[in-house]
Amino acid sequence: MRRKERPHYLPAFLVILIMIMLIISYVLVFYMQNKPDPNRIIQGVYVAGMDVGGKTAEEVQALIDGYEATKSDRPIHVDVSGNIVETNLKDFDYRVEENDVIDQAMKLGKGENIFVNYAEMKRVEAEHQEYDLTFTYSEAKLSKFVKKKCGKKAKKPKDATVKLVDGEIKYTKSRQGLSVDVDATVEEIKKQIEATAEGDINAVAVTTVKEPKVSEETARRCKDKIGAFSTTYSQGNVTRSKNLANAARLINGSVVLPGETFSVHDTISPLTEENGYLPAPSYNKGEVVDSIGGGVCQVSTTLYNAVLRAELEVVERSPHSMVVSYVKPSMDAAIAGDYKDFKFRNNSDVPILIRGGAGGGTIWFTVIGAETRPADRKIEFVSEVLKTIEPGEDKVTLDPNQPPTYEHVTQSAHIGYEAVLWKIVTENGKTTKKQINSSSYKAVPRYVTRGSGKPVATPKPSKAPAEDVDPPEEDEEE
Numbered sequence: 351m352r353r354k355e356r357p358h359y360l361p362a363f364l365v366i367l368i369m370i371m372l373i374i375s376y377v378l379v380f381y382m383q384n385k386p387d388p389n390r391i392i393q394g395v396y397v398a399g400m401d402v403g404g405k406t407a408e409e410v411q412a413l414i415d416g417y418e419a420t421k422s423d424r425p426i427h428v429d430v431s432g433n434i435v436e437t438n439l440k441d442f443d444y445r446v447e448e449n450d451v452i453d454q455a456m457k458l459g460k461g462e463n464i465f466v467n468y469a470e471m472k473r474v475e476a477e478h479q480e481y482d483l484t485f486t487y488s489e490a491k492l493s494k495f496v497k498k499k500c501g502k503k504a505k506k507p508k509d510a511t512v513k514l515v516d517g518e519i520k521y522t523k524s525r526q527g528l529s530v531d532v533d534a535t536v537e538e539i540k541k542q543i544e545a546t547a548e549g550d551i552n553a554v555a556v557t558t559v560k561e562p563k564v565s566e567e568t569a570r571r572c573k574d575k576i577g578a579f580s581t582t583y584s585q586g587n588v589t590r591s592k593n594l595a596n597a598a599r600l601i602n603g604s605v606v607l608p609g610e611t612f613s614v615h616d617t618i619s620p621l622t623e624e625n626g627y628l629p630a631p632s633y634n635k636g637e638v639v640d641s642i643g644g645g646v647c648q649v650s651t652t653l654y655n656a657v658l659r660a661e662l663e664v665v666e667r668s669p670h671s672m673v674v675s676y677v678k679p680s681m682d683a684a685i686a687g688d689y690k691d692f693k694f695r696n697n698s699d700v701p702i703l704i705r706g707g708a709g710g711g712t713i714w715f716t717v718i719g720a721e722t723r724p725a726d727r728k729i730e731f732v733s734e735v736l737k738t739i740e741p742g743e744d745k746v747t748l749d750p751n752q753p754p755t756y757e758h759v760t761q762s763a764h765i766g767y768e769a770v771l772w773k774i775v776t777e778n779g780k781t782t783k784k785q786i787n788s789s790s791y792k793a794v795p796r797y798v799t800r801g802s803g804k805p806v807a808t809p810k811p812s813k814a815p816a817e818d819v820d821p822p823e824e825d826e827e828e
Contacts, residue, residue, distance in 0.1 A: 386458075386459045386460055386467075386471070389406055389407075390404055390405060390406055391403055391404065391405055391406075391410065391455045392404075392458050392459040392460075392471055392474055392475075393471075393474070393475055394474035394475040394476070394477075394478050394479060395455045395458060395474060395478070395479045395481070396478055396479065396480050396481065397410060397413070397414065397451055397452075397480075397481045397483065398414070398417055398481070398482060398483040399480075400413050402455060407452050407456060410452050410455070411452060414446060414451075414452075414483065417446075417483070418445055418446045418483075418485075421439070421444070421485065422438075422439045422440040422444040423438065423439070423440060424438070424439050424546075424550060424551060425437070425438055425550050425551070426438065426439060426539065426542075426550070426551045426552075426553065427550060427551070427552050427553070428496075428500055428535070428539065428553050428554070429552070429553070429554045429555060430500050430503040430504060430530060430555040430557065431503070431504065431505070431528050431555070431557055433503040435499050435500050435503055435555075437495055437499065439487065439543070439551070441491065441495070442487040442488050442491045442492050442495070443487055443488045443491060444485060444486075444487040445485065445486060445487070446483050446484070446485060446486075447483075447484045447485060447486040449483070449484075451481045451483065454481065455479070455481060458470055458471075458474055458479060459471040459474070487543075489536070489540075492536055492539060492540070493532060493536050496530065496532050496535045496536050496539070496555070497530075497532050500530050500535060500555050501529075501530050501532070503530075504527070504528045504529050504530045504557060505525075505526075505527045505528050506527045506560070507524075507525060507526055507527030507560045507561060507562040507563070508523075508524055508525035508527070508562055509524055509562045509563050509564040509569075509607060510522050510523055510524035510562065510565055510566040510567075510568065510569035510570075511564065511569055511605055511607065511701055512569055512572045512605050512701050512703045512718075513603070513605070514602070514603040514703070514705065519572070519573065519703065519718070521566060521569045521570050521572075522566070522569070523566050524562040524564060524565045524566050524569070525562065526559055526560065526561060526562065527559070527560040527561075527562070528557045528558065528559060528560060529557065529558050529560050530555050530556070530557055531555075531556040531557065531558055534556035535553075535555045535556045538553050538554065538555070538556060539551075539553045541553075563607065563608065563609070564607055564701060568699065568701075569700075569701055571700045571719075571720040572700050572701045572702065572703055572718055572719055572720060573718065573720070574719060574720055574721035575716055575717070575718060575721075576659075576660040576661075576717050576718070576719045576720075576721050576723075577656045577657060577658070577659035577660025577661070577662075577716070577717035578656050578659065578714070578715065578716040578717065579652055579655035579656040579658075579659060579714070579715060580652065580713060580714035580715075581648060581652045581655075581676040581677060581712070581713055582676065582712050582713075583645075583648060583676065583708075583711055583712075583713060584711070585710070585711045587630065587631070589628040589629060589630040589644075590630035590631065590644055590645035591645075591708070592626075592627075592628055593627050593628060593630050593643055593644060593645040593646055594645050594648060594649055594708040594713050595707070595708040595709065595713075596618075596625075596626040596627060597618040597643075597646045597649040598649055598706045598707050598708040598713055598715075599626075599707070600617055600618045601614070601618065601649070601653065601706055601715070602704065602705055602706045602707060603704070603705070604617060604703075604704045605701055605702065605703055606694075606696040606701065606702040606704070607696065608696055608697075608699050608700065608701065609696065610695070610696055611665055611693055611694070611695045611696075612693060612694055612695075612696070612702075612704075613691055613692075613693045614649070614650040614653060614683075614685060614691060614692045614693070615685055615688070615691040615692075616691075618646060618649070618685075621641075621642050621643030621646065622642060622643075623642060627643040627646075628642070628643075629642055629644065630643070630644030630645045631644050631645070632644035632645065632647070633670060633672055646685055647670065647674070647682070647683070647684050647685050647686075648674070648676055648713060649685075649708075649713060650683045650684070650685045650691075650692040651674070651676065651677055651681070651682045651683045651684075651692075652706075652713050652714065652715050653683075653692065653704070653706070653715045654667060654681075654682070654683035654692050655677070655731070656715040656716065656717050657694045657717060658731060658773070658786065659717075659729060659731075660702075660719065661723070661729070662694050662695065662696060662697060662698070662702070662717070663694060663695040663696075663697040664693075664694050664786075665693040665694055665695050666691050666692060666693040667683045667692050667693075667787060668683065668684045668686075668690040668691075668692075669682055669684060669787075669789035669790065669791065670682050670684045670791065671684075671791070671792055672764045672766075672791050672792050672794055673764060673765070673766075673767060673791045678733035678769075679733050679735055679767045679769035679789060679791065680733050680734075680769040680770055680771035680786075680787055680789040681731065681733055681771060682789075698719055698720065698722075700719050700720040701719075702717060702719045703717075703718040703719070704716075704717060704718075705718060724777055724778070726776075726777060726778065727775065727776070727777045728775070728776040728777070729773065729774070729775055730773075730774040730775075730776075731771060731772065731786070732771070732772045732774060733769060733770075733771055733772075734769060734770050734771075734772060735767050735768070735769045736767075736768045736769060736770060737767065737768035738765060738766070738767060739765065739766030739767065739768075739792075739793040740765065740766075740793060741763035741764060741765060741766070741793045741794055741795045741796065742793065742795045743795060744763075744796045744797070744798045745795050745796070745797045745798070746798050746799075746800055747760075747797070747798070747799045747800070748799075748800055748801075748802040749799050749800065749801055749802060749803070750801075750802050750803045751801075751803055752799075752801030752802070752803055753801045753803055753804065753805050754800075754801050754802065754803070754805060755801065755805070756799075756800060756801030757798060757799070757800050757801070758798070758799045758800075759796060759797070759798055760797045760798065760799055761794075761796065761797040762796060763794060763795055763796040764791075764793065764794040765793060766790075766791050766792050766794075767789070767790075767791045768788075768789075768790055768791075769788070769789050769791070770785055770786075770787065770788045770789070771785070771786040771787050771789075772784065772785055772786065773785075773786050
C-alpha cells in the first residue's frame, strides 16, 4: 500500500504562520518595551511647531502659555497721517482659542488595540503629528482703540470765521481735516495681525479728507449790513441801563456759522452780579418787581427786530406777559428763566456777525452778513392790535398806619392786547403780506395802597409853604 502524501502547500503555510507569529511577537515585545506612559505624549507630536513628545499635559500647557504670552506681547503701530499710535495685542485680549489639542495628543498610541497603537506610534514617529493653535481677540476693543486713540490723531477741519478786533472785522483762515474710517481701519489692522506671524505689527489707518464747512473765501463775504434796529431807554434808571449795556456787550462780536442757532439766553447768562448784572425792574407773574438782570428783555427785543430785518430764521420767540413801552405789540421778545428765549438760526451760507452796544439812552444791534437780496426789495413790519382788554378796577391795599387821605400807586395799570405782526415786502413792483407772529398780553389793574387809619390834624401853614416834589417815574419796562 502506498503512503499518503502530505499537501504540498503545508510547508508554505507553516512558514507564513511562523512569520506572523514572529511579527506578532516583535510587535508585542516592541510595544511592551516602548509602551507609552499614560501621563505623557508619545514622540513625534508637535503643537504650534513645538516638540511636545514625552511631555505631560501640564508641561505642554506651560509651553502653550509661554507661546501665547510671546505672541500677545507684540506691539502694534498704526500710522494715522504721519502720527504713530501704539498699542499691544494683549490690550485686545489676544489669546489662544479654546481647544482640545492636549487631550487629542495624549490619546495618540493609547487605544485599546495594541496593533493600532503600534501602527500609530510608528506613523507619528516617522511623519510627525502637528497641531496648530488659533488665536482670538476682542474686535470690540480693537474698534474702541481705533475710534478713541486713532481718532484723536486725526485733524479736525477748521472753519474760517469772522472776528471783531478793536472794532474792525477780521477773517481767519480755514484748514482741511482728516477723519479716520473706523471700520476700514479695523479691517486693515486685522489683516496685518493675520499676516504678521512674528515681531511688530504695522498698519496704516484709512483716512478721509474733510473739508471745512466755511472757507476763508466764504467768510470774507460777511461784510454787508443786512439788518439793524435800535430802541431807546431811560438813562435815569441807572441799574437797568447798566444791565442793558452789559448784555449788549456780551452779545457784541458773536459769530453764528451757517446752520448754527444763536441763543440770547445762553449768550448773556448767568444773570448774576458776578456776571455784571444789577437789580432792576422786571415782570414777574403780572407784577413789576426788582430782579437781578432786569431789563435784558429789551436787549433780546432789539436783536429780534434786527434779525427780522436780516430775514434770518427765527427759531424761538415769546411775548412778554404784559406790553412793554419800547416797541409796539408783537415786536417784543422776552427772556425768562429757561422757558423763554430768543433764538435764531443762520440759514444763509455765510457766517453772521452781530455788532451791538448801549449808551446815551439807545441800544442797537447790526447784523453783518452777505447781502444777496435785490436792491429794490423793501421790508416793513407792521403791528396790528386785534383786541384791547381794559385793566379793570384798582387792586386796593389798606394801610392802617396811614390816614384816609393817603394814596400811593405801587404799580400802574396795563391794558391787555391781542396783536399780530405783519411782514410787508415790496419787490419788482409787487407787494406781499405775511403774518410773522401773534401775541397775547395780560390786562393788569392798577395797584393802589390807601390809608385806613385815623385822620391826622392839619398843621398850621408855615410862612413859606414847602415846594411840591413830583413822585419818581415808575419803570414799567421789563
